[in-house]
Amino acid sequence: MPLSRPTNIDIRRVAAEAEVSIATVSRVFNQPERVNGKTRHRVLEVAERLGYRPNPLGQRLRKGRTEAVGLVIATPPGRSADAFFLELVAGLGDGLGEAGLDLLVTTCHSHADELAHYRRLVEGQRVDALVVARTRQRDDRIDYLLSQDIPFVVHGRSGPTREPFPFLDMDGEQGFFNATRHLLGLGHTRIAMIGAPPDLNFARHRLNGYRSAMREAGLEVRPDWMRQGDLSEDGGYRQAQELLALPEPPSAVLCANDLMALGVFHALRERGLRAGHEVSVVGYDDIAAAQYTDPPLTTLRQPFREMGRRLVGFLLERMNGTPAQALQEVWTPELVVRGSAGPPKGGLA
């Protein structure tokens, strides 16, 4: 038989035992300076002895707050969810835990029902605030949350909205600028890029970074070398096949994400070429697999966990009334140099 859990000792019980009113007990916990040192001690002692802990349900009703923050994560039915969510959760969980807030996680399948999840959380009054991840160029979730006047922070950016909102994003443009410079520094001049679908709002940034580094170096960007992938391994594979079949194939390939870079590896292997030798490859994300490929993948790392923590900071500030404009940051991703990018060799036709 289980030990009965501390039978609901409520504030009344403590008050009676300590011979004070319930108001005093409450004050001991909420505004200790407002109660005399002696009684405070007595109350605390009694509370300790009885194992009293204020019932959060009562507190929440009274305060009209849920003490919870919501996060909706996309878990498409077929394939596995993006690992980045987990790292984000790790950071959010840490930060929120310290602040005494709970993290409420909801899963959604398709793009379409995503907004419905936000509605449920907001209109069902299940959370005090929200975290939005995976933003799009035009994002109706952000519009919705703005219209509802509920505190939220955004991981990623978005197109113009009628009001500012707090966000933290990675500077894909700067990242790809740096990555391209890295390749240029190694001696490459024939550099291709496999980009992302243009409705995702990071697609443009990443492409711009590549372009401006090329322009800065006075190098030509052939239309043939600017491909558009679908962020999947297979998509990267197909694009790489086409690139390698060109009369003048590139000596290096930048990929908008690591998964496509893996696809490029695949295509190279099929032709007996080695990444980092005949063709250099650079990815974006630094997914777990990136360090186990052969050779390990040179890529751009996004510190999701730190971002999660920072986002919590933003959220707390926001809930305290800090204006959204003061809570907007863009971080530069770190180039992680591994073996998949090296000096160009004359290995290709």
Add this chain to the structure above:
Amino acid sequence: MPLSRPTNIDIRRVAAEAEVSIATVSRVFNQPERVNGKTRHRVLEVAERLGYRPNPLGQRLRKGRTEAVGLVIATPPGRSADAFFLELVAGLGDGLGEAGLDLLVTTCHSHADELAHYRRLVEGQRVDALVVARTRQRDDRIDYLLSQDIPFVVHGRSGPTREPFPFLDMDGEQGFFNATRHLLGLGHTRIAMIGAPPDLNFARHRLNGYRSAMREAGLEVRPDWMRQGDLSEDGGYRQAQELLALPEPPSAVLCANDLMALGVFHALRERGLRAGHEVSVVGYDDIAAAQYTDPPLTTLRQPFREMGRRLVGFLLERMNGTPAQALQEVWTPELVVRGSAGPPKGGLA
């Protein structure tokens, strides 16, 4: 300026507008059959028009339930959290969402403070029930939850406890039995295994499966061929180096997880050997990277998402009073045949 959120229309407001008592309004939502069709309609119509939704805070206080289920996920500071958690969350989220329950996620860093998180959730009355993942042979979290008499389900098994509890686990023994038979079927006889640290309770199962398949086939298991890894890529690499340096090296290697299998790949490449040709390799987990290795990794898949859903089913049953004994299942992992295991070649010394 944001549209003001539907100014708290409470049950009183609806009652007044519909010219009934609040009790009737409440009944309309909770026991509709107990209220006359005509009034019910009127109330519903008014509620709809006013956009009334019962305030969960009030409901929860009244019912004494939080309508939330807790999950603690391990996010060790250095490395990234295990992707399996995310898949589990996906399954749990789906199931709980359908049941109208919220999923509360907490993150912990070390083994040591894990129990503290459970205490906070339980004693702080933040959840009605819990999900425990990553069980150990002796698991104090389970002991604690049993002592607290709170509903919970377990992903994985544990050593004997003073009371039964609901769990869902994968049969590592059967899995490795099947994997070993697969290798035997391909013609291998010199099969090694890189196991897991013995305090993890799946280590024994997996080892047993390997052993019994070997015994069944009347094959010798050399002590040299039974290695103990630490579940990391580097650990797999080191063990593989030692195996390959043996006077009589194995023609196939079973690994207790995929990460170690990647380490074996690494060691093979260094010696110019190819997985699936000179040496066959089998992993366990089917991590995302497994399908992108060269060759893709043959491994055992655990359907975490489905398990999450099933666990929710268990939890709901448990909360309804079903005895724990009736809620225990063990599933067999699926062998995913890819290219890393093939017929033995005479390629080694």
Add this chain to the structure above:
DNA sequence: TATCGTTTGGAAAACGTTTACATCCCCTCC
């Protein structure tokens, strides 16, 4: 028409807090 079950709906008591307001007491200062 009196009686009796059966719906139907209302009044009110929880659930456990926090906090505005009132009260009391003691001290100080004119």
Add this chain to the structure above:
DNA sequence: GGAGGGGATGTAAACGTTTTCCAAACGATA
């Protein structure tokens, strides 16, 4: 010695539900 002030505590009203009683109304039966 009374007014005034400030500190410590108590009283009671929320917060928004659900649910247990009851009472009223109603139809049916004797």
